[in-house]
Amino acid sequence: MRINEDTLLEGKNVVLVPYNAHHVPRYHQWMGCPELQQLTASEPLTLEQEYDMQKSWREDDDKCTFIILDKQRWADPAVLEEQCMVGDVNIFLTDPSDPSLAELEIMIAEPSYRGRGLGKEVTRMMICYGVTKLGIRKFEAKIGLDNKVSIAMFKRFHFHELSVSEVFREVTLGMTVDQAVRTRLLGDMAFMQEKAYRKDRDSRQEVTSPHTTSQAAL
Numbered sequence: 001m002r003i004n005e006d007t008l009l010e011g012k013n014v015v016l017v018p019y020n021a022h023h024v025p026r027y028h029q030w031m032g033c034p035e036l037q038q039l040t041a042s043e044p045l046t047l048e049q050e051y052d053m054q055k056s057w058r059e060d061d062d063k064c065t066f067i068i069l070d071k072q073r074w075a076d077p078a079v080l081e082e083q084c085m086v087g088d089v090n091i092f093l094t095d096p097s098d099p100s101l102a103e104l105e106i107m108i109a110e111p112s113y114r115g116r117g118l119g120k121e122v123t124r125m126m127i128c129y130g131v132t133k134l135g136i137r138k139f140e141a142k143i144g145l146d147n148k149v150s151i152a153m154f155k156r157f158h159f160h161e162l163s164v165s166e167v168f169r170e171v172t173l174g175m176t177v178d179q180a181v182r183t184r185l186l187g188d189m190a191f192m193q194e195k196a197y198r199k200d201r202d203s204r205q206e207v208t209s210p211h212t213t214s215q216a217a218l
Contacts, residue, residue: 001064008197009066009129011121015074016066017081017197019088023067024054026082030109039147040107041170062093064134068122070113077207086113089122091130100137102130106150119153125192127157127185131177140174157185 009016019027028050030036037044045053057065069084087108095101106122108114130136141159143150151171158181159173175181 001061002059003133004064004066005058006197007066008195008200009125010071010193010195011125011191013071013116014086014118014121014125015069015071015084016089016122016125017069017201019054019057019065019067021051021054022082023085024050026085027054027067027088030107033109036107036109039144040105041142041144041168057090062096064091064130065089066126068108068118074204077204081201081204086110086118087122089126091126091134091136093134094140098138100135101140102134102136102138103140103142104130105141115149119150120156123153123157124185127177128189128192131182131186132189137177138174139177140172142170142172145169145171 005018007018025047028045028047031040031042031050032044036042057063066089067085068087068089069081070086073079073084074081087106087110089107090103090105092103092105093099093101094103104123104126106119106126108119127136127139130139139159140162141150141154143154145164146169151173154173154175157175159175162172162174164171
């Protein structure tokens with residue numbers, strides 16, 4: 001989606017940035033992992049196909065994608081943005097006749113970052129963003145039956161089981177954003193700040209410019 005092409009969402013432990021071309025090589029490396037292919041029900045793509053997919057996700061009106069960054073590493077200008085990447089999160093508008101319905105998909109790709117609560121934080125951030133910026137009122141999540149951790153996490157957000165497919169070995173969970181959900185999730189928006197992505201990115205690059213580095217060495 002074009003709506004988030006200059007949006008940075010900052011949480012407590014993560015920073016969400018739009019999926020850009022310079023993220024593709026690292027993302028492509030992730031998706032070569034058989035475990036992630038199984039967890040995300042994805043087929044491996046060539047690097048060229050991955051670039052085409054990134055462009056599609058940026059331009060299509062029915063997809064909103066962010067790359068998940070480690071906030072602590074992002075705060076260090078000496079660390080390249082690609083080295084801060086830990087996963088991605090997507091909102092898909094799945095029904096053209098109902099733009100208030102969306103599928104939510106989260107992937108913590110770096111194994112060392114799993115089990116640290118990042119998925120829960122990112123889920124809350126994306127639900128809040130979807131409700132306030134995209135007008136989403138109903139969320140669904142399709143999860144592999146063997147992915148017990150993700151199923152349990154979504155159920156903590158009061159997603160409930162809609163259907164189970166034994167053929168595809170996945171469960172579909174859903175949640176309607178009623179007033180109780182809005183109060184619970186959106187009552188305190190201070191946990192998340194929205195900033196201009198390009199401004200923050202350029203500020204990091206200025207700190208690590210050759211001129212700045214030479215001055216720091218004096």
